[in-house]
Amino acid sequence: MGVEKVEVIEYFSNENKEHWKEQIALADWGAAKFLLKLLNDMQKFDELLGSDGKLFLLVDGEKIVSFVTLTNQDCIRDKSIFPWLGFLFTYPDYRGNRYSEKLLKYVEEEAKSENHLIVYLGTDHTGLYEKYGYTYLETRKDYWNDEARIYYKKL
Numbered sequence: 362m363g364v365e366k367v368e369v370i371e372y373f374s375n376e377n378k379e380h381w382k383e384q385i386a387l388a389d390w391g392a393a394k395f396l397l398k399l400l401n402d403m404q405k406f407d408e409l410l411g412s413d414g415k416l417f418l419l420v421d422g423e424k425i426v427s428f429v430t431l432t433n434q435d436c437i438r439d440k441s442i443f444p445w446l447g448f449l450f451t452y453p454d455y456r457g458n459r460y461s462e463k464l465l466k467y468v469e470e471e472a473k474s475e476n477h478l479i480v481y482l483g484t485d486h487t488g489l490y491e492k493y494g495y496t497y498l499e500t501r502k503d504y505w506n507d508e509a510r511i512y513y514k515k516l
Contacts, residue, residue: 367426367460369467372400372416381418384425388450396430396448409504410434410447415471419464427451427460431468436483436503437511444472446482465493473516480516483509 372381385397399406411433419427435445451461472480495512503509
């Protein structure tokens with residue numbers, strides 16, 4: 362499903378939070394379910410991801426195409442490296458149209474406008490983020506003691 366009229370909105374500055382949470386709930390991905398729990402408990406969201414976190418939604422009308430967070434913390438507990446991109450997900454009907462790349466570029470520009478020179482992400486994927494210009498840094502144990510690959514991109 363290719364659409365031409367997609368736009369990026371920021372969840373926390375949007376008035377329609379309940380609708381967007383219902384849309385996130387449709388994602389068939391464990392991490393999306395976890396993100397939804399955090400959105401329903403903002404104290405936990407701030408504790409795990411840092412205060413002033415943002416959630417960017419690439420939307421097609423009332424549907425979410427893709428989403429990603431921009432936060433000061435992520436699954437890697439190291440306050441010396443930030444900001445982090447996390448929870449990147451594109452709904453199956455929209456895959457294959459480079460919407461993840463479009464959303465990542467938008468959020469990278471947002472991070473740059475906040476005077477960040479580098480963004481980081483933690484993942485168990487190999488080969489996905491390299492195509493978006495990310496460079497593998499190292500593997501570390503994450504918050505849950507699982508192996509996470511850390512990538513970065515200079516802005």
